[in-house]
Amino acid sequence: MTADKARIARQFIETIPHSKALGMEITALGDGMAEITMPYDERFIGDPKSGVIHGGAVSALMDTCGGAAVMSHPDAPAGTATIDLRIDYMRAATPGQSITARAEVYHITRSVAFVRATACDDDTDRPVATATGAFTVEGR
Amino acid sequence: MARKAPEPVQVVKQRRDAALNALVGGVPYINFMGISFDRRGDELTGVLSFDEKLIGNPILPAIHGGVTAAFLEVTAVISLSWAYIWEDFESGALDVEALAAGNLPRLPKTIDFTVDYLRSGLPRDAYARATITRAGRRYASVQATAWQDNKDRPFAQATAHFLMPRPDLSND
Numbered sequence: 028m029t030a031d032k033a034r035i036a037r038q039f040i041e042t043i044p045h046s047k048a049l050g051m052e053i054t055a056l057g058d059g060m061a062e063i064t065m066p067y068d069e070r071f072i073g074d075p076k077s078g079v080i081h082g083g084a085v086s087a088l089m090d091t092c093g094g095a096a097v098m099s100h101p102d103a104p105a106g107t108a109t110i111d112l113r114i115d116y117m118r119a120a121t122p123g124q125s126i127t128a129r130a131e132v133y134h135i136t137r138s139v140a141f142v143r144a145t146a147c148d149d150d151t152d153r154p155v156a157t158a159t160g161a162f163t164v165e166g167r
Numbered sequence: 168m169a170r171k172a173p174e175p176v177q178v179v180k181q182r183r184d185a186a187l188n189a190l191v192g193g194v195p196y197i198n199f200m201g202i203s204f205d206r207r208g209d210e211l212t213g214v215l216s217f218d219e220k221l222i223g224n225p226i227l228p229a230i231h232g233g234v235t236a237a238f239l240e241v242t243a244v245i246s247l248s249w250a251y252i253w254e255d256f257e258s259g260a261l262d263v264e265a266l267a268a269g270n271l272p273r274l275p276k277t278i279d280f281t282v283d284y285l286r287s288g289l290p291r292d293a294y295a296r297a298t299i300t301r302a303g304r305r306y307a308s309v310q311a312t313a314w315q316d317n318k319d320r321p322f323a324q325a326t327a328h329f330l331m332p333r334p335d336l337s338n339d
Contacts, residue, residue, distance in 0.1 A: 045231035048220040072195040074274055081196035082277045083240045087233025091223075094232070106224070109232040113281040 059132035061095035078122035105166025213242035230288030273332035
C-alpha cells in the first residue's frame, strides 16, 4: 500500500467519533492488516462485580479493526461497511489491562472482504476473543 | 373460599421497576452508551438514545457497527437476566431491596455473538427487543432485532449464545 493510502486510511479511522470515544489507537496498519488498541476504562465495565470490560466494547474494537484492515487493503479503493461479524468470547479480559485487536483480510473479491481478527490483553498467548466477518468493498 | 386480593398496582410497578433499575443501572457500560429499557409487563425494549459519540461513519453519517453490535448484546443479556430472575423477585424469593443495594445475581456470560447488518444505522434513536429461543440450565440461545423508524424494517439482528450463571455460585 502506498504511503498516501496509509495516511488517508489512518486519518479516516482516527476521525471516527465512536472509536475516539472508546480511546482506540492504531498501532499498525497496512496491506490488509490492522492493529488497534483500546485502553482499560471504568466507564466500559460490563460486570461491576469483577470490573471486566463489556463484550460490546470488544465488539466495537473488533468491528473497527476489521474495517480498518479492509480500508488498508491495496484492492479496496474506498470505504467499507460490515455485512456480518461473529465474535467468540474465549475468556474475560483482565481488568486494568488494555485490549489489542489484530485483524487481517484473508480473502478479497470485487465486492466482499473476508476478515479474521483476534483480541488479546497483556497475556498474548491466550486470546480474549476471536472474530470473523464479511465486509463490503466499495468504490469500484 | 375468599380469593387472595390482588396486589395494589403501585406495589407491582415499584417492585418490577426497582428490579429493572438494579439490573441495568449497575452496569457502567450501559450508562456510557446511553441505553435504557422500556418495560411493559415483563416485555423489555432497549432504547439507544442517539449521541454524536455513537457515529462510526462521519461522512454518511451512520451509527458505528460496533455500537449496533453492543446495543444488541446489551439488549440480549439484560433480557435474558431479566427472564432469569423474574420468577424469583415476583415470588419474593429474591429481595428487590437487596438487588437495589447492589447484591445482583451474576450475569450470563456471552459465549458467541453474531450480528447481521441489514442497513445502515441512521443518526437517530434505535430500539431493540430480544427473544429467548432456548433457556437451559447451563446454556441459553437468544435472538435480538434492532430497528429505528419502522419495526418491520430492522437495521440489524443478532444471534447469541450464553453460559448461564451457576445458582450455587451466586454469592461468590
